[in-house]
Amino acid sequence: MVRLTKRQVVRLVSFGAALLLLVSCACFAGFSVANRYRNTIEQGYQLALSELSDYMTSIKSSLEKGIYANTSTGRLSLAAKLCSDSAGAKSALSRLPVTSSEGEKLHKFLSQVGDYSRSIINASSRGYEFSSQNRDTLVSLSSYADKLSPILEELSAKYSDGETQLGVKQTIQGNLTEEPPQKFTLDYDFGEINNSFASYPTLIYDGPFADSTQNRESVFLGNYNEISEHQATEKAAKFLSTTADALTMLEPTQGKIPSYVLSTGDNEYITVSKQGGFIVEMTKSDSPNGKSLEYKDAIKKAAEFLNKNGFKNMQESYYVINNNICIINFAYMQDEAVCYGDLIKVGVSMQNGEIVSYNAENYLMNHCIRNTEPYLPLSSARRSLSPYLTEKNSRLAVVPIHGDIEYLCYEFLCKGVDGEDILVYINCETGLEEQILILLKSDNGVLTI
Numbered sequence: 001m002v003r004l005t006k007r008q009v010v011r012l013v014s015f016g017a018a019l020l021l022l023v024s025c026a027c028f029a030g031f032s033v034a035n036r037y038r039n040t041i042e043q044g045y046q047l048a049l050s051e052l053s054d055y056m057t058s059i060k061s062s063l064e065k066g067i068y069a070n071t072s073t074g075r076l077s078l079a080a081k082l083c084s085d086s087a088g089a090k091s092a093l094s095r096l097p098v099t100s101s102e103g104e105k106l107h108k109f110l111s112q113v114g115d116y117s118r119s120i121i122n123a124s125s126r127g128y129e130f131s132s133q134n135r136d137t138l139v140s141l142s143s144y145a146d147k148l149s150p151i152l153e154e155l156s157a158k159y160s161d162g163e164t165q166l167g168v169k170q171t172i173q174g175n176l177t178e179e180p181p182q183k184f185t186l187d188y189d190f191g192e193i194n195n196s197f198a199s200y201p202t203l204i205y206d207g208p209f210a211d212s213t214q215n216r217e218s219v220f221l222g223n224y225n226e227i228s229e230h231q232a233t234e235k236a237a238k239f240l241s242t243t244a245d246a247l248t249m250l251e252p253t254q255g256k257i258p259s260y261v262l263s264t265g266d267n268e269y270i271t272v273s274k275q276g277g278f279i280v281e282m283t284k285s286d287s288p289n290g291k292s293l294e295y296k297d298a299i300k301k302a303a304e305f306l307n308k309n310g311f312k313n314m315q316e317s318y319y320v321i322n323n324n325i326c327i328i329n330f331a332y333m334q335d336e337a338v339c340y341g342d343l344i345k346v347g348v349s350m351q352n353g354e355i356v357s358y359n360a361e362n363y364l365m366n367h368c369i370r371n372t373e374p375y376l377p378l379s380s381a382r383r384s385l386s387p388y389l390t391e392k393n394s395r396l397a398v399v400p401i402h403g404d405i406e407y408l409c410y411e412f413l414c415k416g417v418d419g420e421d422i423l424v425y426i427n428c429e430t431g432l433e434e435q436i437l438i439l440l441k442s443d444n445g446v447l448t449i
Contacts (some may be wrong), residue, residue: 046159048095049186053152055089059113060149063142067135072124079117079124086114102190105197106148113141122401126430147196155189218257220367224276232260232272239279239309240270257364273364279309282358288324288351295319298326301353302346306330311363314344320445324350325357332363334372337396341366341406370398374408374428381410381426384433389414389422399425401434409434423448 062078062085069075090110093103116137120130227235229249237244242264250261252274259271259280267285272278293301299316306314314330315338321327325347332342347357374381378394385391389412397411409425416422421439426432437448 045096045186046156048092049152049159050156052089052092052096053149053156055085055092056145056149056152058085059089059110060142060145063113063138063145066138067142072130075120075130076124079120082117083114083121086110086117090114096186098186098190102186102194105194106190109141109144109148109197113145116141125432144196148193151193151196155186158189159186218275218365220364221257221273221275221278226274227272227277229260231277232274233262235277235279236260236262236270236272239282240264240268257361278360278364279358280361280364282355284354284356286356288349288356291324291350293326293348293350293353295321295326297353298348298350299328301348301355302326302328302330305346305355305358306344311344318446318448320447321350322444326350326445327357332367334370334398335396337370337372337398337408338411339366339370339398341398341400366400370406370408372396372398372408374410376410376428376431378410381428381431382412384426384431385412385414385424388417389424392421396428397425399435407434 059082062082066075066078066082069078090107093107093110096103120134123130123134233244233247233249236247240247246264247262247270248265250263250269253259253261253271257280258274260274261269261271263269268283270282271280273280299319303314303316311330313333315333317329317331317338317340319326319328327345327347330344330346332339341362343362345357345359346355348354349356374396382391382394392413392415394410394412397409398406399409399411400406407425408428410428412424412426414422414424416438421441423435423437423439424433425435425437427434440447
């Protein structure tokens with residue numbers, strides 16, 4: 001047994017104490033950093049809640065003023081402020097620790113406020129009168145803002161003292177035999193907000209978040225009768241080039257297009273519309289391992305697939321390549337006009353050209369015969385183009401601008417001052433700019449912003 005001298009013992013104890021002190025300091029420093037980080041996050045949550053409350057107070061005020069505004073100038077000013085405030089409120093809401101289910105109704109309300117405001121701006125730019133229906137919508141929105149604003153003010157004041165942390169999850173009571181679920185602290189309070197929407201009415205206006213748009217019936221399928229499960233199975237089998245015995249019927253869906261749902265059992269699903277028996281969607285979850293095809297090859301495969309399944313006069317527009325799958329948007333061509341509402345998306349494997357996804361919901365919802373005779377000649381519409389744009393080509397296009405509202409436009413593909421590709425849509429009746437899009441091109445596709 002080795003004996004330590006007194007000096008060695010003292011030295012060992014000193015080293016040990018120093019090491020313990022160093023570890024303690026490191027732990028304290030780490031705890032301090034973590035605590036500061038936690039406090040910073042918590043302060044961010046409190047700031048977001050305060051901003052949400054302030055924006056809602058401003059929205060409440062603007063909606064109330066809008067009821068009494070009697071000139072287009074006054075209404076435009078208030079509509080612009082509502083657009084800005086609703087966007088700010090949605091941003092603040094997105095930064096709060098609230099589950100999507102608890103914040104969904106407030107998010108929808110804010111979206112409708114902003115989109116309704118944009119519809120007022122668009123209507124005023126066309127010289128449309130402010131109707132009694134518009135005023136009724138303002139009154140309805142204002143009444144809900146009156147309920148929400150004091151609730152959010154109270155919540156902001158409640159959590160401003162920092163005693164209760166917004167970012168902490170709390171256990172809620174449940175079955176004693178099961179592990180109790182947890183929710184963020186703020187989820188409890190948002191339950192009261194959701195109760196404010198118990199009798200939320202259907203709002204009618206020209207916007208993508210309008211219930212009248214989301215809940216409307218299909219234009220195309222209305223003329224068709226409902227088919228049986230057997231007929232749906234036969235149609236799905238033909239589409240997939242398989243036998244009816246290889247398909248299993250699952251629970252039907254009741255979305256925009258009520259449909260039968262079938263599966264091959266190999267991670268492949270297909271939905272068939274109950275009305276008319278049209279294929280709504282098909283997906284395969286298998287991911288291609290490589291890429292041997294070019295974009296032009298994928299277009300050819302997708303076009304052949306659509307033609308085989310009875311879709312004529314479809315023209316490719318935009319595409320994106322992700323995970324070795326090329327998703328191509330095809331729009332219906334009526335005469336010389338491209339109808340962007342009648343859209344079909346086809347996914348092609350870049351490994352072997354197999355069709356791995358298909359979605360025709362937009363086509364089945366919107367397809368119909370349009371009037372494609374322009375009121376304005378091309379030369380008149382061309383005068384509405386900015387002098388800073390250089391026109392490359394033009395054509396007619398039926399463009400969905402506000403929800404299910406479409407306008408016949410001249411589509412001008414132009415070059416900007418920095419060489420970027422820009423699409424400008426000029427209304428064929430009024431000569432107004434309906435839409436301006438910037439084309440984004442890369443090796444992975446062509447998209448618009």
